[in-house]
Amino acid sequence: MSVGKIFKFHNDLDTDQIIASQYLLLPTIDEMKVHAFESLDPEFPVKVKPGDFVVGGENFGCGSSREQAPGVLKALGVQAVVAKSFARIFYRNAINIGLPVIVCRQLPDAVETGDEMDLSLTDGTATAGGETFSCTKLPPYMKKILSQGGLIASLNREEV
């Protein structure tokens, strides 16, 4: 993992805001990704660079089960989503496509959009503004799926 810039969003951020329903008809995630966060920050897809972070508050990714939500974030190169808590379908979907989702109670209140952050999945820590915050480590089952690059890679490895 390496240093990236933070894009911070509010509590109860729902998946309709990450990618709106009308774009779910586009044939590919790459065509959808230019509409990520369109209602909140239309410039986001242009500003975000590979390796950057999305930071949320409580209940990140609530609402619709659309896997396209973590999908567009991964396609834009977002390194990880760090939030105080996640909605469960978003959380599962993100792990299954190989996008790290990290629970960190303190960090979201201590950072702003534009701040730089460093994340260590191995140590379970995030560092921003000279301060290091501890994050909840993933359960082993999910860590395995993530480390293999998502559910597809994981299933292929089991030769189902």
Add this chain to the structure above:
Amino acid sequence: MGQTIVEKIISRNIGAEKVEPGQIVTVKVDRVMLDDIMIPFIVDKFHEMGFCRVWDPDRVVLIYDHLVPSSQLDDIRHYKVGDEFAAKYGIEHVHRSDGICHQLMTEAGYVKPGDVVFGTDSHTTTYGCVGAFSTGIGYTEMAAILGTGTLWVKVPETIRIHISGTLPANVMSKDMILRIIGDLGADGATYRALEFTGDTVERMSVSSRMTMANMAIEAGAKCALFAPDEKTAQYCGVSLDGFQPGLAGDRDAAYLKTLTYRAEDFVPVMACPSQVDKIREVKDLAGLPIDQVFIGSCTNGRLEDLQAAAKVLEGKQVAPFVKLIVTPASRKVYEEASACGAIGTLVKAGAMVTHPGCGLCCGRTGGILWDGERVVATNNRNFLGRMGTSKVEIYLASPAVAAACAAAGAIVCPL
């Protein structure tokens, strides 16, 4: 120590005497629901995973509802992908214009008490209304189920919601679940099961229970269960012999907590823009002018909902400049509501009735709104941009409240 309903269903599914919350288990899937929005992605992932057969085509149900009837050319591509997949892998349960997925899964008999069901839509929690463990998943996991027939789940803790007493005349189950979501908060039940108990719940119709199970996801819940009873058995066309009678939470089950309500205390409420847990009493919002009313969706598009709206609008007219859009949840509901005269009453009052489907609820067809417009709607989400532009104000309410607002041209409490 006894078990909650969801613990009993999972125990039975995996052949264990007992499971504990937090335990990760692999369940055998009884039924899956695939919808038209997600189908191209499910098919892509299924092939990427290298599967060459569907584990059990009879357990798979494919439903076109979000995109019916087509309003964009891309919609047709989704039907084509779905039809090809169904033909190739022998999937016969395909509904192309019969109604909303969550309505059809129970109405058409695909879900029975005690079943374990997954769907590619977050409102899959709905089937808890008949005592099934059901929840929403993404398309990658759905592809994995289609190949393997299994999925891992974490056994959830259960929050019990106990309601006793008699509801006031103008209060519907929608008002109850909105109040409960407001009390729990949008993430108050995340990763958890809800279990509804009490004599109020026991007297409720399966349709009313469906509204509450449907919206449990708006508090983050993984599933929401009602113990199956005679009404459930009749609705599902099954007998209550065998396992089902035992499908209630045990007295000594370990609940995370219990929220207790008196039915008499519920009042008509609305979820205000743009969070489902931002609940206010309708009387405190009275007088706000509105542009449109939507009565429909998997939350409130059933016969009793259309009848409640028709009762309010009987002999009245929709206010000038207000558009009332009514979308029955299924063809069966449409037929029944026509036969009993509810549709006729609504049309006479000035309603536009659209074909059964998701329609306006997911902001795709039939009545999208523009900046600054205000809509009172009976569906389940009022998120920004859900029914048009991101500057539309969406107020969620019961069908009775929505109908009263349509006649008044403003937010108003029904008598």
